[in-house]
Amino acid sequence: MDPGFVLTDTVKGVQGSDEEMESMIPQPSTPRLRRCGYCLLQQPMRAxxxxxxxxxxxxxDHHCPWIKNCVGERNHRWFIVYLLVQLLALLWALHIALSGISPTITWELWFRVNGFLLAVLGVVGIFSMVVVLLLGCHLYLVSINCTTWEFMSRHRISYLKNCGSEENPFDRGVFCNLWDFFCICRTVVWEQMYSRTRNPTNSV
Structure with a gap:
């Protein structure tokens, strides 16, 4: 499905520039869209x-070779569901393989009879651990409202590299992050959230 491709451009006559060299935000308090250096469209924040x-x-978030598609704002929650279904299928395969192992009189005969199932258990077990780790990482990132790209390339992203190492301007707390991610299907204007977070109202 569409991961959230940027289809429109509201600013005309702006020359394209390198994605990592052009600053998205001239000042921490003034978010500004930037021009993509490849497709020449104006990029919203976090794009x-x-x-x-x-x-x-x-x-x-990332480009997944297994689904041959990007994971972004419109399909990230479905990617989590995909990982969960994949994990359930692998656990079911582990259960079937374990239930097929037959007891024998000697160890040598046992390995000979159950050798194929043991190999299957090893392969499926490795895939299960990989999916568990991947699912756990994505759920953690979702809980702090961060993407894989932002987590891995924080030092290169202009709207994050000036923040503290533990500061995330999009984090609204675990419950709100999970609720927004799984229960609210809409396009978010991240520039507004960033502005509110970076410019808190001073209390007297």
Missing amino acids: KHCQTCKRCVRRF
Whole structure:
């Protein structure tokens, strides 16, 4: 499905520039859209150009080779469901393989009879651990409202590199982050959230 491709451009006559060199935000309090250096569209905050899809994706997380698509704002929750279903299928395969192991009189005969199932258990077990780790990482990032791209490339992203190492301007707390991610289907204007977070109201 569409991961949230950036389709429109509201600013005309702006020349394209390198994605990592042009500053998205001239000042911490003034968010500004930037021009993609590849497709020349104006990028919303948290969007990134995918070299494989050759499109800009809103709230870009990563490009997944297994689904041959980007994971972004519109399909990230379905990617989590995909991982969960995949994990359930692997656990079911582990259960079937374990239930097929037959007891024998000697160890040598046992390995000979159950050798294929043991190999299956090893392969499925490795895949299960990989999916568990991947699912756990994504749920953690969702709980802090961070993407894989932002987590891995924080030092190169202009709207994050000036924040503290533990500061995330999009984090609204675990409950709100999870609720917004799984229960609210809409396009978020991240520039507004960033402005509110970076400019808190001073209390007297």
